[in-house]
Amino acid sequence: MNPPDAGVPDAEQIAASILESGSCAYSRNLGLTYTEATKARVRAELTVTEDHLTVPDILHGGAVMSIADDMGAVGAVLNLPPGARTSTIESKTNFVRGVPLGEKALGESTPVHLGRTTMVWQTRISREDGKLAAVVTQTQIVLPVEG
Amino acid sequence: MNPPDAGVPDAEQIAASILESGSCAYSRNLGLTYTEATKARVRAELTVTEDHLTVPDILHGGAVMSIADDMGAVGAVLNLPPGARTSTIESKTNFVRGVPLGEKALGESTPVHLGRTTMVWQTRISREDGKLAAVVTQTQIVLPVEG
Amino acid sequence: MNPPDAGVPDAEQIAASILESGSCAYSRNLGLTYTEATKARVRAELTVTEDHLTVPDILHGGAVMSIADDMGAVGAVLNLPPGARTSTIESKTNFVRGVPLGEKALGESTPVHLGRTTMVWQTRISREDGKLAAVVTQTQIVLPVEG
Amino acid sequence: MNPPDAGVPDAEQIAASILESGSCAYSRNLGLTYTEATKARVRAELTVTEDHLTVPDILHGGAVMSIADDMGAVGAVLNLPPGARTSTIESKTNFVRGVPLGEKALGESTPVHLGRTTMVWQTRISREDGKLAAVVTQTQIVLPVEG
DSSP states (O other): OOOTTOOSOOHHHHHHHHHHHOSOHHHHHHTOEEEEEOSSOEEEEEEOOGGGBOSSSBBOHHHHHHHHHHHHHHHHHHTSOTTOEEEEEEEEEEEOSOOBTTSEEEEEEEEEEEOSSEEEEEEEEEOTTSOEEEEEEEEEEEEOOOO | OOOTTOOSOOHHHHHHHHHHHOSOHHHHHHTOEEEEEOSSOEEEEEEOOGGGBOSSSBBOHHHHHHHHHHHHHHHHHHTSOTTOEEEEEEEEEEEOSOOBTTSEEEEEEEEEEEOSSEEEEEEEEEOTTSOEEEEEEEEEEEEOOOO | OOOTTOOSOOHHHHHHHHHHHOSOHHHHHHTOEEEEEOSSOEEEEEEOOGGGBOSSSBBOHHHHHHHHHHHHHHHHHHTSOTTOEEEEEEEEEEEOSOOBTTSEEEEEEEEEEEOSSEEEEEEEEEOTTSOEEEEEEEEEEEEOOOO | OOOTTOOSOOHHHHHHHHHHHOSOHHHHHHTOEEEEEOSSOEEEEEEOOGGGBOSSSBBOHHHHHHHHHHHHHHHHHHTSOTTOEEEEEEEEEEEOSOOBTTSEEEEEEEEEEEOSSEEEEEEEEEOTTSOEEEEEEEEEEEEOOOO
């Protein structure tokens, strides 16, 4: 039974849940693990397996964009007013290097803009050697509390 | 053993293989099925399952971008000179509507530009009700035959 | 003195004004002339002069993006509810060919999505020979009537 | 008559020319002034005049993108191998705040990726109060020496 004041989870509770069990079914299935989730920075990683490969054998571009999409949305969620929701309205990726099989893709998302109607997050996906694999900039719309 | 003149597969052979067994490990695991693969148009579809869901229960934006990324690359591959390769160098998505659980996401990719050094492909992802879910524009670089 | 029912100009009045005298100081200075302005399509053109040139002597990419930015905003304005305003929140351009000195850049904008909170417009900039010069996709946020 | 060793100007000579007299006709007409031009960072500024205004009275989005487009190309030019050329193949802008009449738009471009076939540059356009107005990410293709 929930305590009388359970209500809407706050950013700290959301972050704890994401760090423990991921953000959603899709990103869990993808293998994305969150290692940091604060209002100012989100970090997550994914180890490239056979299931993630395109031709040739590197992490598929769709997986790269999936990582960023999920992370940017998490960052936005942590900055929402209580009860508000968010949705990604657009996303732009520049791919600069592949992430090979067996290595980790390391994502770091930081806010470019935290507004009342939109937020802009940028995610850098790097390889274990520290080199940049991709950079993603996405806009999250802030959907106010209904009613 | 391959016949002496096996060499590089042509666009028709590549298309047949993709229609039969998909384009790569990642998109097969995602559940993407190709229904048309020509130089002028690529079509593919994916039925949204529990594994594809974000919060709330619609197709994850990363999956939407994965579908398009894969399809645009297939379109580019079908237009490459023999022996050349391609890589997605950038991709831009506008998300306009969610695709609900149990429904199909229907992708259609067409070329915006077919150049010698780059190609630009645009993919519309629609829902079964015919409404647009997302539009993706991506650039494929053409990597010439080595050596 | 305004007649009692002057109020907010409607789409037809806005379109007439734009066709006659352009949309704003910046686009007038640029040399952009509107030839069609409806809810479903906007057309405009610009003749490339010495003042528009980059190195080498083609229409500067910034001018290409300026044309589209202005046109997409005009398209959005024509679809706004009375009293609402719009602002471009993001814009993406793919450049595929240059427009030479002395030729016209011909822009055509059509809506990709007309929503209550955002609109997405796509602008194709072509050359007089009919070949595509650039394609631009932009998101306009709809700012509701204040108060 | 050129001295026998005049040849192709090097990055230092190009930078000096741009700092003194701008990069091209279009950006000069726009009012863009370069204040720093190195391989690792480019800075430029523009004072918003009546000629730059959209409705309402802020710097037009097309001018914002023009500033970035020019600056990113300058950054790429400074990193080209001797004799090679560059062209912007795509550009993505997120607009977050307007720059008012009479104030300066301050641009700073830094490389995200410096490759042999493409370079990616990111430009932040800020206001005099230090707040971000827009962020632009663009891809420059490297066109090798002909012949």
